[in-house]
Amino acid sequence: MTDSEWKERWHEVERFRVMARKTTDPVAAALLLDIVSDLEADLNELVDVEAQALPGLGAAA
Numbered sequence: 786m787t788d789s790e791w792k793e794r795w796h797e798v799e800r801f802r803v804m805a806r807k808t809t810d811p812v813a814a815a816l817l818l819d820i821v822s823d824l825e826a827d828l829n830e831l832v833d834v835e836a837q838a839l840p841g842l843g844a845a846a
Contacts, residue, residue, distance in 0.1 A: 786831065786835060794824075794828055794831075795828070797824060798821060798824045798825060798828065801817050801820050801821045801824065802821055804817050805817035805818050805821060
């Protein structure tokens, strides 16, 4: 994944966080926070996958 793709993913998470903070509808806020949680989990999974591909940072032997 390129740096610009990482930045776009991170900005997407941040956009949903801002929307969740700004909304006055509690149901919408809960749904947006759920989306943030899912996006963060996906991002963390991608970090783990990419880290395994780096020499010396993969799974311990």
